[in-house]
Amino acid sequence: MTQEIIDKATELWQDDNEKKAIELLEAIDLDNNAKANTLIGQMYIGAKRGNSNIKKDVKKGIQFLQKGLALGDAEAGMELADLYSLGEGVKENYKKAEKYWIASWELGEERAGFELANYYYDEFNEKISVAINIYEQLIARNEFVGNCNSKLSKIYEKGIGGITPDPDKSLMYLEEGAKDSHIHCCMNLGLKYYRGDGVKKDIVKAIELVEKVKDNELFKQDVEVLLNKMIKEEKI
Template identity: 30%
Template sequence: MFKKSFILIFISFLFTACSFKMPEFLSFSSIDYLELQKEADICRDLDTEKEKLECYKKIESTNSFAQIRLGTYYSTKKEYKESLKYLNMAKQSDNLYANLPLALLYYTGEGVRKDINKSFELLKEASDIDPIAAFQLSRFYLQGINTRIDYDRGIKLLLFAGTSGVLQAQDLLSNIYKEGLYGAPKDQVKYEFWLKKAKDNKEDKNSKIYIF
């Protein structure tokens, strides 16, 4: 239940009337993020919440993915002071995957003063790395949230997210090319391509990086 509700919150928080590439490697820093993620995944794979929490706490000072997951954990508990502490720790460690959950808090105003511009800037900063952030940022450009409408930019972000396996982006792209939305012409070939991508997407792995 925790995993499902968490994913729902973090993937769909910007959905409006229409209707966030977990890359194979993390290359935005010289730090070995693959090893850090692997270490944090050991905690995630434990059986109980208590065991996971104890495990993450042991590595919280050195592992930015543990910090992100502790931040999201406390956010779901509505313990926003603790959530912000850990997410900001990860941000200060230059882990751009911290931007998405921070952007959610600033967008909704939970635990912080609501700041749409801050949310926008956080997503923008991470959008070349985090495909879910790219997907969420696309909504700003497609709907003119906190910025001028830019269909080209929005669709480019969707394409990055969809190519990287974000299911919601694939669904939206198929609908865009089916209906001719956001300035894009109807395109049966592209519609069928993205429809198949979405149907074949048995497991969107992008959110696993955030799952406690």
């Protein structure tokens, strides 16, 4: 019965009838239902003037999300982390975002782990060893595989965060990312084979690697330029 109410409330929310959805959810025992609290929190935070029939209330939404998280809902933690990392309706605060990423990751939310590891990679290198551990766990779970391999390759190539540079390990992650057709892994590994950088020079293999990602819409122009130079055997 409880799940039916949650499903119905979700439908009402999608139809911009948050008021009725919240009334339904409030009939549930909110002290013991994580998902109901999370949904109410999402509704108050996401309410849009002209569409929603409730007033946006970020403060109230945060209270419900915090309760949902305390009751064990990983999605609530991810929502809170997004709020503070993006500064949507609240002052941007990465320390708070970090706290919620950690909580959500510990509850099993893979995206929270990925965002946390990226935060350590980009902004807080003192915890790069934690980022490495998370990236490796995500690869083992078959989540964000290409991106994780790309980041790990760069960590060991550049010695980010005081990690001892390890060209062999960097190359290993780059190759694994290329198997997953990750755009940067394919292009960077292709360049290594083209130049003979840490591997035996092989222009044919270099071209094959870059051709794997020629249909990537975001980097299509960059790939075309690189491919043309490789085919013409120009200096890169």
